[in-house]
Amino acid sequence: MTTLQQMGQRAKKAAQILSCASTKEKNQALLTIADYLVREKEAVLSANRQDVALSQQNGVSPAMVDRLRLTEARIDAIADAVREVVALPDPVGVVLGGSTRPNGLSITKISVPMGVVGMIFEARPNVAVDAAVLCLKSSNACILRGGKEAIHSCTALTNVMRQALEMVGLPCDCIQLVEDTSRASAVEMMKLNDYLDLLVPRGGAGLIRSVVENATVPVIETGTGNCHVYVDASAPLEMAVKIVDNAKTSRPSVCNAIENVLVHREIAPIFLPAMKKALDAHHVQLRGCPETIAILGDSVVPACDADYNTEFLDYILAVKVVGSLEEAIDHINAHGTHHSECIVTSNYQNSEKFTALVDAAAVYVNASTRFTDGGEFGLGAEIGISTQKLHARGPMGLSHLTTYKYILRGNGQIR
Amino acid sequence: MTTLQQMGQRAKKAAQILSCASTKEKNQALLTIADYLVREKEAVLSANRQDVALSQQNGVSPAMVDRLRLTEARIDAIADAVREVVALPDPVGVVLGGSTRPNGLSITKISVPMGVVGMIFEARPNVAVDAAVLCLKSSNACILRGGKEAIHSCTALTNVMRQALEMVGLPCDCIQLVEDTSRASAVEMMKLNDYLDLLVPRGGAGLIRSVVENATVPVIETGTGNCHVYVDASAPLEMAVKIVDNAKTSRPSVCNAIENVLVHREIAPIFLPAMKKALDAHHVQLRGCPETIAILGDSVVPACDADYNTEFLDYILAVKVVGSLEEAIDHINAHGTHHSECIVTSNYQNSEKFTALVDAAAVYVNASTRFTDGGEFGLGAEIGISTQKLHARGPMGLSHLTTYKYILRGNGQIR
Numbered sequence: 001m002t003t004l005q006q007m008g009q010r011a012k013k014a015a016q017i018l019s020c021a022s023t024k025e026k027n028q029a030l031l032t033i034a035d036y037l038v039r040e041k042e043a044v045l046s047a048n049r050q051d052v053a054l055s056q057q058n059g060v061s062p063a064m065v066d067r068l069r070l071t072e073a074r075i076d077a078i079a080d081a082v083r084e085v086v087a088l089p090d091p092v093g094v095v096l097g098g099s100t101r102p103n104g105l106s107i108t109k110i111s112v113p114m115g116v117v118g119m120i121f122e123a124r125p126n127v128a129v130d131a132a133v134l135c136l137k138s139s140n141a142c143i144l145r146g147g148k149e150a151i152h153s154c155t156a157l158t159n160v161m162r163q164a165l166e167m168v169g170l171p172c173d174c175i176q177l178v179e180d181t182s183r184a185s186a187v188e189m190m191k192l193n194d195y196l197d198l199l200v201p202r203g204g205a206g207l208i209r210s211v212v213e214n215a216t217v218p219v220i221e222t223g224t225g226n227c228h229v230y231v232d233a234s235a236p237l238e239m240a241v242k243i244v245d246n247a248k249t250s251r252p253s254v255c256n257a258i259e260n261v262l263v264h265r266e267i268a269p270i271f272l273p274a275m276k277k278a279l280d281a282h283h284v285q286l287r288g289c290p291e292t293i294a295i296l297g298d299s300v301v302p303a304c305d306a307d308y309n310t311e312f313l314d315y316i317l318a319v320k321v322v323g324s325l326e327e328a329i330d331h332i333n334a335h336g337t338h339h340s341e342c343i344v345t346s347n348y349q350n351s352e353k354f355t356a357l358v359d360a361a362a363v364y365v366n367a368s369t370r371f372t373d374g375g376e377f378g379l380g381a382e383i384g385i386s387t388q389k390l391h392a393r394g395p396m397g398l399s400h401l402t403t404y405k406y407i408l409r410g411n412g413q414i415r
Numbered sequence: 416m417t418t419l420q421q422m423g424q425r426a427k428k429a430a431q432i433l434s435c436a437s438t439k440e441k442n443q444a445l446l447t448i449a450d451y452l453v454r455e456k457e458a459v460l461s462a463n464r465q466d467v468a469l470s471q472q473n474g475v476s477p478a479m480v481d482r483l484r485l486t487e488a489r490i491d492a493i494a495d496a497v498r499e500v501v502a503l504p505d506p507v508g509v510v511l512g513g514s515t516r517p518n519g520l521s522i523t524k525i526s527v528p529m530g531v532v533g534m535i536f537e538a539r540p541n542v543a544v545d546a547a548v549l550c551l552k553s554s555n556a557c558i559l560r561g562g563k564e565a566i567h568s569c570t571a572l573t574n575v576m577r578q579a580l581e582m583v584g585l586p587c588d589c590i591q592l593v594e595d596t597s598r599a600s601a602v603e604m605m606k607l608n609d610y611l612d613l614l615v616p617r618g619g620a621g622l623i624r625s626v627v628e629n630a631t632v633p634v635i636e637t638g639t640g641n642c643h644v645y646v647d648a649s650a651p652l653e654m655a656v657k658i659v660d661n662a663k664t665s666r667p668s669v670c671n672a673i674e675n676v677l678v679h680r681e682i683a684p685i686f687l688p689a690m691k692k693a694l695d696a697h698h699v700q701l702r703g704c705p706e707t708i709a710i711l712g713d714s715v716v717p718a719c720d721a722d723y724n725t726e727f728l729d730y731i732l733a734v735k736v737v738g739s740l741e742e743a744i745d746h747i748n749a750h751g752t753h754h755s756e757c758i759v760t761s762n763y764q765n766s767e768k769f770t771a772l773v774d775a776a777a778v779y780v781n782a783s784t785r786f787t788d789g790g791e792f793g794l795g796a797e798i799g800i801s802t803q804k805l806h807a808r809g810p811m812g813l814s815h816l817t818t819y820k821y822i823l824r825g826n827g828q829i830r
Binding site for chain 1: 435520522662774777808809826
């Protein structure tokens with residue numbers, strides 16, 4: 001088996017060649033990848049059937065098996081997504097600024113690739129292609145490490161992409177897959193400082209925590225969303241119910257879905273019953289504070305402390321009655337993951353205070369948190385939603401896979 | 416003694432208040448800090464005399480004692496530097512972009528403070544003020560941790576700044592100093608994830624290495640510069656000598672000074688003697704490869720592998736003869752710290768290849784590396800020179816102490 005060190009060395013070399021590839025060459029590679037994915041559909045589906053069968057034998061949950069499963073239609077959709085990346089502007093080589101200094105020294109600030117990007121993800125084979133093609137478009141070599149449940153699928157997909165690279169004359173080591181899916185290999189990858197310029201983990205809270213604790217390479221944390229809607233005393237009742245319902249139930253398994261509702265004491269007696277009625281239609285389990293239970297009755301599960309810190313990703317909602325806007329803001333800043341937070345209000349001052357003081361990538365007034373998404377923001381394809389403050393915050397687009405350098409051209413200037 | 420946890424809590428609270436302060440209030444605080452520094456000069460000098468005396472007793476090197484020592488003139492210069500920060504544009508609240516989506520949702524991308532910034536630095540008391548006022552101007556609370564040699568000076572300076580904050584009605588906990596200068600407190604600070612939004616280490620390679628190994632908080636690495644000049648076969652001889660001489664000897668103790676010269680085999684026999692003559696005037700010790708010694712004779716110390724990886728910060732220069740541009744680029748990418756790298760050449764293609772393939776914050780053609788500096792780049796006051804690729808690369812200005820958030824204003828939009 002190839003060691004991570006060897007993969008790192010190969011990736012560095014490939015990245016240097018890729019950094020000089022033109023937009024046209026990269027787009028040609030992307031189109032070839034899309035074509036080959038369609039052409040090699042049967043090989044990919046056969047590998048995927050192995051993964052699905054093994055997962056079912058191992059008692060993996062049906063929801064997870066569904067995320068793992070590929071179909072002809074899903075492979076076509078993956079290939080279409082690759083073709084869409086062709087249309088995106090090349091993020092590399094953009095002149096971001098510059099000047100000519102009084103001594104005649106010319107300074108150009110220009111966007112350049114990161115170099116080698118590592119991606120650790122879980123059992124979703126489509127992420128292997130998504131991640132690889134976004135890295136390719138931004139001239140980064142990538143080292144992919146998917147979950148063990150998807151290893152046959154990821155191997156098949158990676159082989160197809162590498163064949164396509166070879167076909168167009170780019171180094172196949174621009175895209176590599178870690179075969180060893182042990183925890184040890186993930187931790188080794190987090191410490192591969194000599195070769196990895198950036199590591200992007202995509203997965204649940206456990207993966208992100210492990211990366212924060214272990215990584216010595218630069219990291220962009222993504223995707224943990226413990227999001228809230230705060231229903232202010234002055235909230236329009238119907239709008240508040242609609243937003244909570246949408247943010248919770250339109251797709252509970254994604255990071256921009258909410259896990260908590262905070263409601264002002266004044267409006268709680270009329271809002272909570274209306275909210276419960278809407279959520280009951282989706283069989284949402286409510287976990288409430290004592291005041292919530294006093295209003296809604298014993299069908300509400302008493303919430304424990306952990307409930308306010310948990311990303312359920314399920315039809316479960318924690319509910320808490322608060323006495324003020326300030327209490328809501330403090331609760332969100334203490335328990336949230338700095339992803340997406342919403343206030344529903346008719347009060348201008350409260351909307352301004354909430355947006356100023358809530359510490360999150362996306363702060364909403366009177367709209368569902370479900371809009372936090374590269375496509376919905378109009379940013380194009382997205383690598384993930386960053387919940388950190390350094391480099392990228394919120395939806396990460398292609399440009400966030402680049403850094404910049406200063407090029408200084410002179411004629412003998414000394415200081 | 417206040418624990419780091421307590422300091423973190425206080426800083427978070429102070430940061431929230433500071434995040435709402437107007438530019439005018441922050442500038443008033445800066446001016447008051449400058450005035451108080453001048454007014455309390457004697458208290459600061461007296462504390463500094465303690466540090467200097469202790470350092471001399473402990474056999475600290477004269478160069479280091481000089482960096483530690485404050486004088487009336489130096490305090491005036493520090494106060495003047497604070498006043499200069501008043502004139503810089505406020506980096507907070509800048510609208511960086513936005514749009515109105517087809518559904519009417521309005522998106523505003525706006526710059527916001529990081530929150531709480533930690534600074535670990537060594538025995539230079541002026542850094543305490545520099546760092547604190549740049550954090551203040553960018554609405555960040557800061558937690559400072561200076562080297563033990565400077566603890567009395569840093570305590571005195573911090574007290575003066577805190578008095579000034581109190582005077583203008585801002586929380587004094589916007590600026591806090593860690594009293595415990597043990598290694599353990601530094602490591603604890605590197606793991607203060609609940610409170611630190613960013614940690615900026617300013618110091619030597621040992622400090623930076625410790626931060627990379629230990630930090631779980633977001634970090635911007637600064638200031639390790641193992642920089643090179645590559646003298647190409649076609650280099651104008653006189654210009655090459657002038658640039659090497661300037662980059663090595665104008666200020667050897669700073670990170671943008673060079674530590675290495677690579678010279679093409681074709682020009683080595685005429686370039687190396689001319690370079691040696693210029694550097695001999697500054698008593699620069701040369702450490703060379705066998706070919707260098709064959710040309711320059713036995714006064715050159717044989718270079719060992721470590722010499723090519725060392726930031727000497729002294730009148731020492733490692734020299735290596737190379738056979739090609741490609742060998743030079745590979746050597747720089749393998750041994751450099753991605754700070755500042757220079758080619759001296761008359762060949763257009765070689766200049767383009769060097770700037771494209773050398774992986775560094777600042778890549779020079781025919782100019783001294785000594786220009787890598789916020790002021791020289793026209794960026795204003797500088798927090799440090801970042802040698803990483805994430806968030807900030809090269810000279811870090813005020814704007815790099817901010818992040819951004821998206822504010823989304825709607826009227827009931829759901830997805």
